[in-house]
Amino acid sequence: MxxxxxxxxxxxxxxxxxxALMGVIANGIGERIFGGxxxxxxxxxxxxxxSGWNLVGGKNKTIS
Structure with a gap:
């Protein structure tokens, strides 16, 4: 038992x-093919x- x-x-x-993975993969393919x-x-x-917001918190204040 x-x-x-x-x-x-x-x-x-x-x-x-x-x-769940099929949904993520299908969404990614759909965005790339039909996203334009x-x-x-x-x-x-x-x-x-x-843009123009003040950066707060953390030690590294660079924008990636």
Missing amino acids: AQYFIDFIITSVLIVGIT SKRKEHVNESKYIQ
């Missing part, structure tokens, strides 16, 4: 893990909004 539960847990973890010129739209808008 214990072996059944171990197999059930391993199978459950694999199914959930593979499903608007692929970085949200990143660029966030950088534009945050």
Whole structure:
């Protein structure tokens, strides 16, 4: 009976893990193929909004 539960847990973890990875991979492929010129739209808008903000906290205050 214990072996059944171990197999059930391993199978459950694999199914959930593979499903999660498939979603991330599909999203990445979709952005690269169908993203076009608007692929970085949200990143660029966030950088534009945050430009001029004061850097706070931490020792290294360089922008990457």
